[in-house]
Amino acid sequence: xxxxxxxxxxxxxxxxxxxxxxxxxxxxxxxxxxxxxxxxxxxxxxxxxxxxxxxxxxxxxxxxxxxxxxxxxxxxxxxxxxxxxxxxxxxxxxxxxxxxxxxxxxxxxxxxxxxxxxxxxxxxxxxxxxxxxxxxxxxxxxxxxxxxxxxxxxxxxxxxxxxxxxxxxxxxxxxxxxxxxxxxxxxxxxxxxxxxxxxxxxxxxxxxxxxxxxxxxxxxxxxxxxxxxxxxxxxxxxxxxxxxxxxxxxxxxxxxxxxxxxxxxxxxxxxxxxxxxxxxxxxxxxxxxxxxxxxxxxxxxxxxxxxxxxxxxxxxxxxxxxxxxxxxxxxxxxxxxxxxxxxxxxxxxxxxxxxxxxxxxxxxxxxxxxxxxxxxxxxxxxxxxxxxxxxxxxxxxxxxxxxxxxxxxxxxxxxxxxxxxxxxxxxxxxxxxxxxxxxxxxxxxxxxxxxxxxxxxxxx
Amino acid sequence: xxxxxxxxxxxxxxxxxxxxxxxxxxxxxxxxxxxxxxxxxxxxxxxxxxxxxxxxxxxxxxxxxxxxxxxxxxxxxxxxxxxxxxxxxxxxxxxxxxxxxxxxxxx
Amino acid sequence: xxxxxxxxxxxxxxxxxxxxxxxxxxxxxxxxxxxxxxxxxxxxxxxxxxxxxxxxxxxxxxxxxxxxxxxxxxxxxxxxxxxxxxxxxxxxxxxxxxxxxxxxxxxxxxxxxxxxxxxxxxxxxxxxxxxxxxxxxxxxxxxxxxxxxxxxxxxxxxxxxxxxxxxxxxxxxxxxxxxxxxxxxxxxxxxxxxxxxxxxxxxxxxxxxxxxxxxxxxxxxxxxxxxxxxxxxxxxxxxxxxxxxxxxxxxxxxxxxxxxxxxxxxxxxxxxxxxxxxxxxxxxxxxxxxxxxxxxxxxxxxxxxxxxxxxxxxxxxxxxxxxxxxxxxxxxxxxxxxxxxxxxxxxxxxxxxxxxxxxxxxxxxxxxxxxxxxxxxxxx
Numbered sequence: 001x002x003x004x005x006x007x008x009x010x011x012x013x014x015x016x017x018x019x020x021x022x023x024x025x026x027x028x029x030x031x032x033x034x035x036x037x038x039x040x041x042x043x044x045x046x047x048x049x050x051x052x053x054x055x056x057x058x059x060x061x062x063x064x065x066x067x068x069x070x071x072x073x074x075x076x077x078x079x080x081x082x083x084x085x086x087x088x089x090x091x092x093x094x095x096x097x098x099x100x101x102x103x104x105x106x107x108x109x110x111x112x113x114x115x116x117x118x119x120x121x122x123x124x125x126x127x128x129x130x131x132x133x134x135x136x137x138x139x140x141x142x143x144x145x146x147x148x149x150x151x152x153x154x155x156x157x158x159x160x161x162x163x164x165x166x167x168x169x170x171x172x173x174x175x176x177x178x179x180x181x182x183x184x185x186x187x188x189x190x191x192x193x194x195x196x197x198x199x200x201x202x203x204x205x206x207x208x209x210x211x212x213x214x215x216x217x218x219x220x221x222x223x224x225x226x227x228x229x230x231x232x233x234x235x236x237x238x239x240x241x242x243x244x245x246x247x248x249x250x251x252x253x254x255x256x257x258x259x260x261x262x263x264x265x266x267x268x269x270x271x272x273x274x275x276x277x278x279x280x281x282x283x284x285x286x287x288x289x290x291x292x293x294x295x296x297x298x299x300x301x302x303x304x305x306x307x308x309x310x311x312x313x314x315x316x317x318x319x320x321x322x323x324x325x326x327x328x329x330x331x332x333x334x335x336x337x338x339x340x341x342x343x344x345x346x347x348x349x350x351x352x353x354x355x356x357x358x359x360x361x362x363x364x365x366x367x368x369x370x371x372x373x374x375x376x377x378x379x380x381x382x383x384x385x386x387x388x389x390x391x392x393x394x395x396x397x398x399x400x401x402x403x404x405x406x407x408x409x410x411x412x413x414x415x416x417x418x419x420x421x422x423x424x425x426x427x428x429x430x431x432x433x434x435x436x437x438x439x440x441x442x443x444x445x446x447x448x449x450x451x452x453x454x455x456x457x458x459x460x
Numbered sequence: 461x462x463x464x465x466x467x468x469x470x471x472x473x474x475x476x477x478x479x480x481x482x483x484x485x486x487x488x489x490x491x492x493x494x495x496x497x498x499x500x501x502x503x504x505x506x507x508x509x510x511x512x513x514x515x516x517x518x519x520x521x522x523x524x525x526x527x528x529x530x531x532x533x534x535x536x537x538x539x540x541x542x543x544x545x546x547x548x549x550x551x552x553x554x555x556x557x558x559x560x561x562x563x564x565x566x567x
Numbered sequence: 568x569x570x571x572x573x574x575x576x577x578x579x580x581x582x583x584x585x586x587x588x589x590x591x592x593x594x595x596x597x598x599x600x601x602x603x604x605x606x607x608x609x610x611x612x613x614x615x616x617x618x619x620x621x622x623x624x625x626x627x628x629x630x631x632x633x634x635x636x637x638x639x640x641x642x643x644x645x646x647x648x649x650x651x652x653x654x655x656x657x658x659x660x661x662x663x664x665x666x667x668x669x670x671x672x673x674x675x676x677x678x679x680x681x682x683x684x685x686x687x688x689x690x691x692x693x694x695x696x697x698x699x700x701x702x703x704x705x706x707x708x709x710x711x712x713x714x715x716x717x718x719x720x721x722x723x724x725x726x727x728x729x730x731x732x733x734x735x736x737x738x739x740x741x742x743x744x745x746x747x748x749x750x751x752x753x754x755x756x757x758x759x760x761x762x763x764x765x766x767x768x769x770x771x772x773x774x775x776x777x778x779x780x781x782x783x784x785x786x787x788x789x790x791x792x793x794x795x796x797x798x799x800x801x802x803x804x805x806x807x808x809x810x811x812x813x814x815x816x817x818x819x820x821x822x823x824x825x826x827x828x829x830x831x832x833x834x835x836x837x838x839x840x841x842x843x844x845x846x847x848x849x850x851x852x853x854x855x856x857x858x859x860x861x862x863x864x865x866x867x868x869x870x871x872x873x874x875x876x877x878x879x880x881x882x883x884x885x886x887x888x889x890x891x892x893x894x895x896x897x898x899x900x901x902x903x904x905x906x907x908x909x910x911x912x913x914x915x916x917x918x919x920x921x922x923x924x925x926x927x928x929x930x931x932x933x934x935x936x937x938x939x940x941x942x943x944x945x946x947x
Contacts, residue, residue, distance in 0.1 A: 034526055034545075036547075046470070046490070047489075048490075049473055049489055049490045050470050050473075050490055051470060051472075052469065052470065089852045091851060091852050092851075094852075096852045103856065105852065105853070118523060118525060118528075119523065126515070128515065128516055128517075128519070129517070130464065130502060130503045130517075130518050130519055130520035131464060131502075132522065133521070133522055133523070133524065134522055134523045134525075134528070136523065136524070136525060137523045137524035137525060137544075138524075140525060141465065141495070141524055142468065144492075145470075145490075145491065145492060145495045146467060146468055146469040146470035146471070147465045147466060147467050147468060147495055147499070148465065148466045148468055149465060150465070150466065151462070151466050172468040172469055173468050173469075174466065174468060232510060232514075232515065232518065233518060234502060234518075235464070235502055235520065253462070253464070254464070264527070375515070377515060377516065380528070380530065381529070381530070382509065383509035383510075383512065383513040383515075383516040396724060396728070399606075403609075406613065406720040407721070407724070412876070413875065414529035414530070414532075414873075415527065415529050415530070416875070416876065419522070419523070445876050445877060446852065446876075446877050447874060447876075447877070449526065449527075449529065450529060450532075450800065450873035450874060450875050451874050452540070452870065452872070452873055453799065453859045453862060453863060453869045453870050453871070453872050453873075453874060454859075454863065454870040454871065455856070456856075456860075457853075457860075508802075508828070509801075509828070512828075529875075532800075532873070538871045539871060540871065540873055558803060
C-alpha cells in the first residue's frame with residue numbers, strides 16, 4: 001500500500017499551512033485551488049506581469065502575505081498542486097474536480113477543507129443594479145487588477161474590511177463618496193476588551209478611520225440603508241440612508257457592500273459535516289472539534305469553518321493538518337506535536353475572541369434585513385422579491401428555508417443561496433415571528449459552482 | 461456610455477485586442493475579462509428575468525471571486541466564460557447576450 | 568389523553584396521491600384528513616422530473632392517464648393557483664442502434680389511438696424540421712402534442728391547499744407510528760401520541776407505504792430509489808416538449824424539459840438507492856456524469872449549458888414497477904395507492920380522482936385490476 005492520500009482544498013493561508021504540515025510529515029498532499037496562484041482571497045496575487053510589491057498590495061500584512069507565498073512556492077515538488085481546479089462535489093470518500101471540461105473522482109484518506117469565505121451581504125433595495133459589488137469584490141478589483149469598481153464609490157456595510165477597503169481606495173486615488181456603517185459607534189467601545197486581543201489590528205482600525213477622515217471622506221456610523229438608486233439599464237446612481245433620524249443621499253456610480261465574510265461551507269455540507277447554529281453571528285456553521293476534526297475523514301481549517309481572519313486561518317489550517325496526521329497514525333514526535341498543538345490552540349482562542357469582538361462591534365444588521373421593503377429583490381440570481389418570499393411563508397405556509405426556496409425560488413439560482421441565504425432566513429423568521437434558528441438552513445446541493453453538461457469523466 | 465471600472469494603477473502593460481458584441485476594444489495583458497469589458501462598457505450581461513421583474517436589468521458582476529456567478533458571458537460560438545476569473549486573451553470575441561435564442565439549432 | 572381527531576377518511580401520506588385524493592373527496596363533500604410525516608409533497612411528488620406524459624405507459628393505464636390529463640389541463644381553475652403546467656407536447660425518441668423501436672412505436676401508437684391518445688411517428692427530415700436540436704444518432708420519435716410538463720414542487724402543495732379550502736384537514740409534521748382497525752373505525756396514533764380516527768383509511772405513503780400496509784397484514788416489498796435530477800442555468804425559451812428516450816437500458820433513459828423561465832430540467836439514467844428511514848436521498852456524482860453523457864447524445868446543444876443544481880428524492884418501487892392501487896385484500900375500509908415506481912406524477916391527479924370515486928361509490932370505470940394488491944398478498 002502507498003502512503004495515505006491527503007487532499008487539501010484551498011491554497012489560502014489555511015490551505016498553505018496545512019499543505020506545509022502534511023508535506024513535512026513526508027506525505028505528498030494534493031492541493032486543489034480554484035485560483036491560478038496561491039494566496040487565497042486575502043493574500044490574492046495579481047497576475048505575474050503586475051509590478052506592485054507586497055507592501056503596496058498587502059500593507060500591514062505584507063510580511064505575512066509574503067511568507068505564505070514564499071512558503072507555498074517552497075513546497076514545489078513536495079505537493080501535487082492543482083491550480084485553476086474546482087472541487088464541485090464530495091461524495092463517498094472522493095472529491096470530484098473539474099478543470100478544462102474534464103472531471104475526475106479522487107479518493108482520500110483525509111480531506112482538509114480550507115475553502116475560505118465570501119462576503120456576507122445584506123440585501124438593500126436596488127442592490128441588483130449594475131455597479132453594486134461585494135466589499136471583498138471591490139477590494140479584489142484594486143488588489144488583483146489595479147481598478148476601482150467605479151468613478152465615485154460608496155462603501156456600505158460594516159466591519160473592518162469596510163474601512164480597510166475604503167482607505168485602500170483613497171490611497172490608490174479613487175473617489176470615495178462615503179463610508180456608511182450600519183453599526184453604531186458605541187458598540188465598538190463596548191467590544192474593546194475583546195478587540196484588545198489583537199492590539200495591532202485594533203490600532204490599524206483606528207488609523208484607517210483617521211486616514212479616511214483626513215482625506216475628507218464622510219464616515220457615518222449607525223446608518224440604516226434605505227435604497228440604492230439606479231436604473232435597470234445604466235446601473236447605480238446613488239445611495240440613500242437614514243442617519244440620526246434624517247434621510248441622507250450620496251451620489252455615486254458604484255456601491256461596495258458587505259458585512260464581514262461567511263464561510264464557504266458548501267463542500268463541508270456535501271461531505272456531510274454536521275452544522276450547528278451560531279447565535280452570535282446568526283448563522284449555521286459546520287462543526288468540528290477544536291483541532292478541526294469534522295468526522296468521516298474530513299477536517300476543517302481557516303475561515304471556511306468559522307470566520308476568524310487570515311492569521312487564525314494559518315493556525316487552524318496547521319491544526320487541521322496535525323489532527324489529520326495524528327488520525328492517520330503519522331505523528332512524528334508526539335511530545336513536540338503536543339507542545340505545538342497547545343500553542344496553536346491558544347493562538348486560535350485569542351483570534352476567536354477577537355473575532356467575537358468584531359461580531360459584537362460590527363453586527364450583522366438583522367433587523368434591517370427583516371424589515372426590507374416588499375419590492376426589494378432578495379435573490380439576485382432569480383430576481384425574487386421580498387414580497388414573493390414572504391408570500392411563500394404567509395400564503396403557502398413555508399416554515400423553513402428549503403421549503404421557502406422550493407416555493408419562491410429564493411436561493412435557487414446560480415449562486416446556490418450564497419448571497420441571499422442569510423437574508424432569506426431572517427425574512428422568513430420575521431414573517432413567522434420565530435427565532436432565526438427555527439427557519440433551518442439551506443441544504444447544500446452539488447455542484448457548488450456551475451458545471452457544464454459537457455463535463456467529461458477522465459478517470460474511468 | 462461611461463465605462464464602469466476605473467484603472468488606478470498598473471496601467472503600463474501591453475495591449476490586448478478583443479471584441480465585445482462585435483465592437484473592438486483594447487484591454488491590457490493580465491486583465492480579467494471583466495476588467496477588460498468594464499473599462500469600456502457598463503455591463504456584462506442582462507438578467508434573464510429582467511422582463512419579469514421591473515427593477516431588474518443589466519448586470520455587471522458582483523463578487524469578483526467566482527462565487528456569485530453573476531458575470532457569465534458568452535463567446536460567439538456559445539461557450540460560457542466567467543468574466544471575473546477568466547484572463548483576457550488576444551482575439552477573444554465576446555457576446556453580452558445569450559446565443560441560445562437560437563441555441564437549439566446550434567448543433 | 569388528547570381528543571381523537573375524526574373525519575370520514577384518513578389518508579396517511581401527503582404526496583400528490585394523498586393530497587389530490589383529499590381534494591376530490593372534499594369536492595364530493597367527504598371529509599378527509601391527510602397525515603404527513605414531514606411537509607406535503609416533499610418527497611417523490613416534489614422532487615421528480617415533472618413529466619406530464621401519457622405515452623410509454625402500459626396501454627391499460629391510459630384511461631387513468633387520460634383522466635389525469637384532463638385535470639392537469641384544468642389545474643389552474645380547479646386549484647385556484649398555477650402549477651406551471653405547460654402543454655408543450657412530449658416526444659419519445661429512439662437511437663440508431665435500436666431500429667426495432669420504430670416498429671414498437673408504431674404498434675404502441677395504434678393501440679394508444681384506441682384509447683384516445685394520438686401519437687405522430689416522426690423520422691428523418693420531418694423529425695429534424697420539428698426538433699432541430701435532436702442529435703444525429705436519434706433515429707425516430709413518437710410525438711404526443713397533448714402532453715407536457717408541470718412543476719412538481721408546486722403540484723402537491725397546491726392540491727393540499729385547495730383541499731383545505733374545501734374543508735380537508737391537512738396535518739403536517741405528523742408521523743403515524745401505529746394504525747389498527749377497532750370495530751368499524753381505524754385508529755391512528757402519531758409519534759407524539761395524538762390520535763386520529765376514521766371509518767376509511769387510505770395509504771398513500773410512497774416508499775414508506777409497504778411497511779404501513781404491513782400493519783394490516785399486507786406487507787409489500789418496496790425498493791426505495793433516488794432519481795438523478797439536474798437543472799441548468801436559464802436560457803431563452805426554445806424547447807416546448809418534454810423529451811425522453813425509449814430504450815431497454817436504464818442508463819440510456821434520459822429526459823429533459825425546459826420551464827417557462829428558461830431553465831432546462833434534466834432527468835433519468837441510473838437511479839441511486841435512497842434511505843426512507845433517514846429521510847435522505849443522495850445524488851451520486853457518477854450518475855450525474857452518465858446522465859450528462861447520454862443527454863449530450865440526445866441533444867448535443869445541451870452540452871454548452873451549465874448545470875447549477877442537482878437533487879433527488881425518495882421513490883418507492885414495486886417488483887413489477889406497477890403501483891398498488893385499490894381496496895385492501897384483507898381489511899374492509901382500507902385502500903391503497905402507492906408504489907408508483909418513478910412514474911406517478913402525471914397520473915397523480917387521476918389517481919386522486921379515481922381513489923375518491925372508489926371510496927365514495929365503491930366502484931370506478933377506470934381499470935385498476937392490474938394494480939391489485941393481490942399480486943403480492945392473498946385475499947383473506
